[in-house]
Amino acid sequence: MTIxxxxxxxxxxxxxxxxxxxxxxxxxLASWTLLVYGFLYLPIAVLxxxxxxxxxxxxxxxxxxxxxxxxxxxxxxxxxxxLINSVKVAAMATLLATLFGLLAAFAIYxxxxxxxxxxxxxxxxxxxxxxxxxxxxxxxxxxDLGLDLSLWTVILGHAVFGLxxxxxxxxxxxxxxxxxxxxxAYDLGANPGQVFTGVIFPYIRSAVIAGALxxxxxxxxxxxxxxxxxxxxxxxxxEIWGRLRTNITPEIAAxxxxxxxxxxxxxxxxxxxxxREAT
Amino acid sequence: xSSLSSSLTKRRSRFPVGLYASLLPPLVWMTLLYxxxxxxxxxxxxxxxxxxxxxxxxTLKNFQTIVFSSAYRTVIVRTIGTALGxxxxxxxxxxxxxxxxxxxxxxxxxxxxxxxxxxxxxxxLVRVFAWKIILGYNGVLNTALLSLGVLQQPSQIFLYxxxxxxxxxxxxxxxxxxxxxxxxxxxxxxxxxxxxADLNAPPWTTFRRVMLPLVTPGxxxxxxxxxxxxxxxxxxxxxxxxxxxxxxxxxxxxxxGVSYNWPLGAAFxxxxxxxxxxxxxxxVRQGALENL
Amino acid sequence: MMTIADxxxxxxKDDPYNLTDSDLAEVKEKLLELRPHIRKFWTTAGELxxxxxxxxxxxxxxxxxxxxxLSEAEFPVGSVSPRGKLTGWTDSWMISKNSRNADAAYQxxxxxxxxxxxxxxxxVTGYSGATxxxxxxxxxxxxxxxYMDDLSLHxxxxxxxxxxxxxxxxxxxxxxxx
Numbered sequence: 130m131t132i133x134x135x136x137x138x139x140x141x142x143x144x145x146x147x148x149x150x151x152x153x154x155x156x157x158l159a160s161w162t163l164l165v166y167g168f169l170y171l172p173i174a175v176l177x178x179x180x181x182x183x184x185x186x187x188x189x190x191x192x193x194x195x196x197x198x199x200x201x202x203x204x205x206x207x208x209x210x211x212l213i214n215s216v217k218v219a220a221m222a223t224l225l226a227t228l229f230g231l232l233a234a235f236a237i238y239x240x241x242x243x244x245x246x247x248x249x250x251x252x253x254x255x256x257x258x259x260x261x262x263x264x265x266x267x268x269x270x271x272x273d274l275g276l277d278l279s280l281w282t283v284i285l286g287h288a289v290f291g292l293x294x295x296x297x298x299x300x301x302x303x304x305x306x307x308x309x310x311x312x313x314a315y316d317l318g319a320n321p322g323q324v325f326t327g328v329i330f331p332y333i334r335s336a337v338i339a340g341a342l343x344x345x346x347x348x349x350x351x352x353x354x355x356x357x358x359x360x361x362x363x364x365x366x367x368e369i370w371g372r373l374r375t376n377i378t379p380e381i382a383a384x385x386x387x388x389x390x391x392x393x394x395x396x397x398x399x400x401x402x403x404x405r406e407a408t
Numbered sequence: 409x410s411s412l413s414s415s416l417t418k419r420r421s422r423f424p425v426g427l428y429a430s431l432l433p434p435l436v437w438m439t440l441l442y443x444x445x446x447x448x449x450x451x452x453x454x455x456x457x458x459x460x461x462x463x464x465x466x467t468l469k470n471f472q473t474i475v476f477s478s479a480y481r482t483v484i485v486r487t488i489g490t491a492l493g494x495x496x497x498x499x500x501x502x503x504x505x506x507x508x509x510x511x512x513x514x515x516x517x518x519x520x521x522x523x524x525x526x527x528x529x530x531x532x533l534v535r536v537f538a539w540k541i542i543l544g545y546n547g548v549l550n551t552a553l554l555s556l557g558v559l560q561q562p563s564q565i566f567l568y569x570x571x572x573x574x575x576x577x578x579x580x581x582x583x584x585x586x587x588x589x590x591x592x593x594x595x596x597x598x599x600x601x602x603x604x605a606d607l608n609a610p611p612w613t614t615f616r617r618v619m620l621p622l623v624t625p626g627x628x629x630x631x632x633x634x635x636x637x638x639x640x641x642x643x644x645x646x647x648x649x650x651x652x653x654x655x656x657x658x659x660x661x662x663x664x665g666v667s668y669n670w671p672l673g674a675a676f677x678x679x680x681x682x683x684x685x686x687x688x689x690x691x692v693r694q695g696a697l698e699n700l
Numbered sequence: 701m702m703t704i705a706d707x708x709x710x711x712x713k714d715d716p717y718n719l720t721d722s723d724l725a726e727v728k729e730k731l732l733e734l735r736p737h738i739r740k741f742w743t744t745a746g747e748l749x750x751x752x753x754x755x756x757x758x759x760x761x762x763x764x765x766x767x768x769x770l771s772e773a774e775f776p777v778g779s780v781s782p783r784g785k786l787t788g789w790t791d792s793w794m795i796s797k798n799s800r801n802a803d804a805a806y807q808x809x810x811x812x813x814x815x816x817x818x819x820x821x822x823x824v825t826g827y828s829g830a831t832x833x834x835x836x837x838x839x840x841x842x843x844x845x846x847y848m849d850d851l852s853l854h855x856x857x858x859x860x861x862x863x864x865x866x867x868x869x870x871x872x873x874x875x876x877x878x
Binding site: 646 | 701735738739741743755756867870875876878
């Protein structure tokens with residue numbers, strides 16, 4: 130996954146190599162940056178605003194401030210079940226994806242074997258090809274196998290595109306691993322298992338976490354693959370999708386705002402954790 | 409393995425347990441869950457539907473349907489055009505931004521990077537829907553333009569057309585472009601830029617002749633992300649798109665849904681795959697593979 | 701897809717689900733003529749209600765459900781239906797041939813056909829029912845709202861039938877949408 134190395138880097142402020150600062154004030158670039166951030170956050174600002182709108186429809190005009198949509202969403206059983214399902218699916222899929230991603234990264238880093246380059250690209254296919262391809266292919270496959278669609282099929286779908294997501298940062302980090310450390314460990318009489326758990330893993334741990342976090346994020350909000358693999362139980366995005374089709378109220382905006390708040394807190398917390406670890 | 413020292417080479421003669429233990433599980437896992445399904449999808453594309461039953465005999469009927477229908481050709485051209493347009497716009501947005509963040513971000517760089525990822529945590533569906541609230545008839549934009557006196561009455565030209573589709577895509581996928589571009593800028597050796605400046609190259613020349621070639625892999629990696637994500641999406645066109653502006657994703661999802669013609673849907677999926685692979689081939693030839 | 705049948709009826713075709721190539725060509729021409737006036741093809745009732753409420757559309761080819769939804773939300777709306785040119789469909793319960801418990805399925809279907817069952821479906825979906833038991837269960841006022849006070853109306857509805865040249869319908873529809 131191309132976005133992974135920077136995620137990893139961003140979690141490691143210490144590893145940054147800042148380009149030389151220049152005296153000239155780049156006003157043009159700075160205002161462009163500001164504009165882009167404005168563009169990125171405009172829809173989010175709108176949805177936060179709408180979540181307080183005292184109106185039954187998710188649209189302007191703004192008819193006054195209410196917290197009703199928040200209290201409604203907190204007491205909404207379907208939303209709560211969907212949220213729990215989403216956490217379950219994302220956790221399970223992330224676990225599988227990270228585990229297999231870690232193994233694959235290790236195989237690629239450590240060994241030479243026939244078709245290694247092909248193997249690496251093939252593992253990346255689920256994120257190189259659009260999600261809809263994964264979705265319909267797995268739908269056809271499960272239907273041919275006579276497997277009923279359920280949260281499990283969703284988990285498998287997410288684990289498939291999660292693998293390359295987790296693989297990316299792990300592989301990047303592994304490629305920076307100083308092999309002399311591994312040699313030293315072997316010279317000191319460590320067995321391969323010990324070398325992995327005692328020397329290699331600590332070095333790549335932050336990348337494993339970064340990859341897992343990214344896989345979790347993408348699974349948690351996934352729509353396109355999920356639509357085709359979902360059974361009777363909804364994940365949160367599927368519940369929102371259903372509501373966008375039946376009853377579009379600001380409650381959805383309130384739910385999205387709450388999720389954003391919680392995840393921002395988690396991200397900042399993990400950021401703080403890793404930065405503390407780095408120092 | 410050969411680069412390792414003698415203590416490791418001793419192990420080479422033995423059966424490479426480690427290789428099989430680390431290679432086989434992911435290989436088997438992905439084969440059973442992804443490669444076989446993709447192969448199945450390919451075989452579906454050469455089967456056909458007859459009286460709501462899938463007939464498993466080789467036929468090119470689905471591809472004929474696609475090629476000979478002017479409507480489907482329009483959809484293919486529109487999808488590629490939209491995906492290319494969105495990709496180019498995202499590159500244009502991300503390049504100056506990535507340059508600014510890595511060059512002038514200083515200690516705020518990690519924070520600025522996190523701020524790019526953060527929108528991904530608010531529901532994708534709701535973000536798309538938010539554009540409906542912004543661009544709609546009673547939307548934020550119309551309300552603003554009315555109060556500024558630019559418009560006398562709300563305009564319908566902002567929503568449900570190619571413009572709103574493109575704008576929403578540009579917004580939704582922008583983080584997937586910015587992040588690899590930032591990474592690419594971060595990897596730039598700083599002495600190279602200094603050297604260029606020392607040789608009295610103007611900043612623009614330094615950017616164009618020294619930096620651009622070096623960040624191209626990042627740009628290409630981001631482009632493949634954005635292009636592929638746009639090629640397969642059907643949510644955005646169905647929520648904010650033109651009534652006569654469906655894309656390949658819509659066609660595929662309807663063939664696997666209400667229209668119930670899986671073989672034709674599979675053929676369309678194959679078309680999408682071929683288009684993305686062609687894009688990928690260009691990227692691979694440019695040597696951006698390491699960034700994937 | 702139903703829109704194709706509706707346009708065919710409007711063009712005076714007798715059987716809107718059995719259209720020849722030339723019938724379909726006529727339908728296509730008519731739809732293309734109407735297309736510039738179309739703001740959005742709605743796919744669900746909720747979406748259509750939102751389109752009205754957010755000011756995007758003022759006129760729609762819709763289900764009775766949307767009219768009910770909008771009136772309940774005190775949105776100023778009226779409805780008309782074309783005499784003798786109605787289309788409709790019924791949602792059905794089917795038992796899978798692989799059903800592990802067909803008896804339970806039959807019991808369920810019996811329940812759904814009862815007054816209580818019908819009332820439950822109508823309360824949740826807002827659709828109208830087609831049985832006298834259902835009409836009784838929801839009471840005469842509600843029955844009138846759901847066009848169930850006179851069930852003979854159903855004989856005038858051209859109920860959806862599986863279409864032989866469905867591929868062509870899909871293609872026509874995609875042409876309108878592309």
